Amino acid sequence: MxxxxxxxxxxxxxxxxxxxxxxxxxxxxxxxxxxxxxxxxxxxxxxxxxxxxxxxxxxxxxxxxxxxxxxxxxxxxxxxxxxxxxxxxxxxxxxxxxxxxxxxxxxxxxxxxxxxxxxxxxxxxxxxxxxxxxxxxxxxxxxxxxxxxxxxxxLGLAPAVVVDAANVVGSVPDGWWRDRRGAAERLAGRVAEWAAAGIDAGALDLPEGRWFPRVELVVEGRARGARADGVDVHDAPGEGDDAVVSRVEARHAAGERVTVVTSDRGLAARVGPFADVRGARWLLDQLRPGAGEGRAPAE
Missing domain, CATH: 3.90.79.10 (Nucleoside Triphosphate Pyrophosphohydrolase)
Structure with missing residues (x-):
């Protein structure tokens, strides 16, 4: 106006x-x-x-x-x-x-x-x-x-967060296997809410302040098609790990500072040269609790 x-x-x-x-x-x-x-x-x-x-x-x-x-x-x-x-x-x-x-x-x-x-x-x-x-x-x-x-x-710092949605969803035994797409959408909604409020600098090892990173979730299998306002959701055409690596490489090539959320050690090793890695617990502890959610298991 x-x-x-x-x-x-x-x-x-x-x-x-x-x-x-x-x-x-x-x-x-x-x-x-x-x-x-x-x-x-x-x-x-x-x-x-x-x-x-x-x-x-x-x-x-x-x-x-x-x-x-x-x-x-x-x-x-x-x-x-x-x-x-x-x-x-x-x-x-x-x-x-x-x-x-x-x-x-x-x-x-x-x-x-x-x-x-x-x-x-x-x-x-x-x-x-x-x-x-x-x-x-x-x-x-x-x-x-x-x-x-x-x-x-x-200036010039462009943080990005790429979430291995299947790994995060699967870390909490809340019945996600009955509706994988719905579970992924609930996670995406909570992540969008978290990112919109700004993320404390300490969580991403960034300079003092609150940060608003580009946030992407990668979904696979029966979770494909999950969507939520405020966050980019990518359907893995094949293996979810390959899609996560692809998104990380793209964000890294764009000059962004990437944080990957996964507790999968094999995937963490693949993205390690391009990104910082945080486990599922790191993310879940920062989100508004979901229905029936307990704490993520120790890594």
Whole structure:
């Protein structure tokens, strides 16, 4: 939806005050977007002189609306301030400064379809793609400047998770053998929910933050045809292990950092040169419990 300057003011567009009297913009916190185009750099906003820390360079962003999560808030602000089309991005991670009474979440996203930004209000002197190695040479907004070394380390990381669905489903004796496709779909739905919420960096050995990897499930045999919104499900044309290896090699060739979920030692050895390997228990312990599910057996 295009920005409407005459729309009613959201209650989030107000100052939050710290115990020492310091004020931070956004009653419900704030969020901003680091849009990274590997060919052009990072989209930065040269802030208008009248604005807070005017004349510095930062990222499109602003106050979150009441009840608004950080990722949609950052994407909305980037659209309203810089005409950044949400469909041209793939969100990779978030990094949050949490002060207790206020927070700022930076959303890191990779540009998947090139676009040209356009200022839609008077908060920007200009918008520009700045090569990554030149960002630190600019006069940066103090908050963005403090976060930039950490954010810089997050750019270019593209995590992917490939799940050996048959192995994970088979690790819990919940009657999956009576309906293999249904069991695979239930797993896929739970995995999609887990990935959509963001995965803690420690789980994937990635820099601090929450990450949103590309997630793929490989299904085989009578589980073929299983589908779930929010996750890519691949039907193995033959052996499931061969299909997992194929998906891992494709993701690795695309420059992504791959984690494979399987407790099959033979498969783990095959994908080891291209990926980190986690067992079924690792995944199941992070998912919302399914009906009749106990813990996965020890590996």
């Amino acid at each position: 295009p920005f409407d300057p005459h729309a009613p003011r959201d209650p989030g567009d107000a100052w939050a005050e710290a115990p020492d009297g310091t004020r931070y913009w956004g009653r419900f916190g704030a969020a901003g977007l680091v849009a990274h185009d590997p060919d052009r750099g990072v989209l930065l906003q040269h802030r208008a002189l009248w604005s807070h820390h005017g004349g510095t360079w930062g990222i499109p962003g602003g106050a979150r609306h009441a009840g608004e999560a950080a990722v949609p808030g950052a994407l909305r602000e980037a659209w309203e301030e810089a005409s950044v089309p949400p469909g041209s991005l793939r969100v990779a991670a978030t990094s949050t400064l949490e002060l207790g009474f206020w927070s700022y979440t930076t959303v890191v996203a990779r540009v998947t379809t090139p676009f040209e930004p356009h200022a839609t209000d008077d908060e920007s002197q200009e918008l520009a793609w700045i090569p990554v190695d030149q960002v630190a040479s600019l006069e940066l907004h103090p908050g963005f400047g403090a976060a930039w070394p950490r954010l810089h380390g997050m």
